[in-house]
Amino acid sequence: MHRILGEITKRGPTVLASGCAIGLVIPDLAALARPLLPVMVFIFVLGTLLRINNAEVIKAAKNLKISLIFPALMVVACPYFFGMLSLYISGNQELSLAIAIAVAAPPASGNAAVARMLGLDPSMSLVTALCSMAIIPITAPLILHVFADGLSLSIDPVDLAIRLAILIGGAEGAAILIRRFSQSFVATHGLAIDGIVVIALFLFAIGTMAGMQSIILQTPSLAISMILIAYGVNVCMQLLMGCLYPGSLVSRFTMALNGGNRNVGLLWSALGVSLSPTMALYFACSQLPIHTMPKILQFVLPRIEGLFKKPGLTQS
Template identity: 30%
Template structure:
C-alpha cells in the first residue's frame, strides 16, 4: 500500500507539471536514442492506451451542451476534417511535391488527413482555452476519420501509401472503437467521481505514455541531424510553419465567433494526430515520412507551453473573456 501511495504521489506530481512536462518530452526523447529503439515496437499499443485515457475522461456534459447548438461544432469539423486536407493537397500539388518528394508529400497528406490529437482538450484547458468546444469538435472529427481518411488517401495518395485506403479505414475504426470501449468501460467501472479525484495521477500516467510515443518516433532524429543538419533544420522549420499557418488561418476563419473560440479552434486544428496514422499503418512508412512525423512533434508538444502566455494576454485572463 505504501508503494502504491508513493507511485500515485509521483504520478500526481508529474501530472501537475502541465505544459512544462509535455515540452520536456521532446528534448528527453531526442537525448535518449536507446529508449527510442526500445519503445519503437510499442507505438501502436501506446497510441491505443493514450486514446483509452482520453475516452475515459471525456466530459459528456460539456459535449452535450455544444451538441444542443451544433452549428459551430459542425463548421469546425468540416474545416479540420475536410477542408484542411483539401488545402494541403492543393498546396502540395501546386508545388509539384508528389513528383519532387513523394515521401514528404505522403507525410504532409497523412498529417492533413489525421484528426486532432486526443490530448487537445487537456492541452486547451492547461492554456486556458474553451476545452468543451475543443472536445466536442474533437469527438465529431474523430468519429468521421474512418470515412474521410480512406477517401482522401484514395484521391491523393494512391500507391504512395502501402496500406489500401479501405484497410486504413478499417484499422482506424478498430483502434478508435476498441479504445473507446476500454475507456468508457473503465469510466463505468470506476466512476467519474473517482477518476476526477485522481486526475493528477492520470495526467501523470498520460505523460509517461506520451513519452514512450515521443521517444519511439525520435529514435533517429539526433543521428539524422548530425548527418544532414541543414536538411533536418529545414524540416523543423517546415513543421513549425505548417503548425502556425493552420493555427492562424483557423483563427481568422472563426474570428467572428469570438476570440476565445477562434483561438481554441485554431489550436485544435494545428494539433494533428500523426500518431494515430502511424498506428493505423503499423509504422510501415518511408524513412523520410517517419522523420517528418518525428520533427512535427516539436510544435505539437512545445506549442501549448509557448502559446500559454499569448493566450492569457489575448483572452484577458484577469478580466472578462471575450
C-alpha cells in the same frame, strides 16, 4: 504519489516538451519507447474520457461547428489547400503529398488532455477529434488519390476504420465500465488520472523521436528545413482555425490546437513502409511541433488574454 502526480499535471506542457528533448538526446530510450506508442495512446484517450463531463460533450456534439463544419474543414478543405500551395511553391510532389496527408490526419488523440492542461475546452477538443476520426476513412484515401498520382501508395479505408473503432471503442468501453463500478474513485482521484495521462503523453513524445537524432546528424540541413516547414504548417493551421472559429478566446484557442496538432502517426502507419525518404522525414519532423506547441501556447495564452482585458478591447 498523489502529490507527485499533481505536480506532473501542473507542469504538463513542460513535461511533454521535455519528452521530445529526451527522445532526441537519448535515442536508445526513444527506441525502447517506440513499441509502447499504441498503449500510450490508449491510456491517454481512456484518461481523457474518464475526466470528461458527459453533459459538456453532448452540448459540444450538438454544435454543428464543432461536430461537422470544422472537422470537414480540417480533414477535407485544409489538406487540399496546403497540399496545392506546397506543390505550387516547391514543385516537389512527395513533399506536397506528405504535407497534404499530415494535414488530412484527424486532431491528435491527446489534444483533449492538453486542452485541460492549458485551461481550454477538453470536451470541444474531444468532440472535434472524434468526429474527424469518423470521416477520415473516406477523406484520407481521397486526398491521397489527388496528390499521389503516379506513386504506389494507398490507404485501406476498411483497415483504417477498424483501427479507429478498436482504439476509440475499446477506450470508451473501458471508461464506461470504470465509471459504472468506480465512479467515486474517478471523482476522488481525478488529479492522479490527469498525472497518469501526462506521463503517457511524455512517453509517447519520447517514442515519436525514435530515429530523429540520426536523421538530424546525417542530413542536418535537410532535417532543419523539414522541421521549419513542419512548424510553419502547424502554426498556420492553428492561426487559420483560431481565426475562423466564431467563439470565445478559449474556444478559438481550443480549435486552433486541434487544427495544428494532428495524429500524423495514424496515417503514417496506414501508408505502411512504402514511403519515400522525403515523406518519412516530414512525418517524423512533424512530431516536434505537436509536442512542443503546448509549451509555447502556455507562454502565449496569458499574454493574449491580458491583451483582450485591456480597456477598449473585448472578447468575442
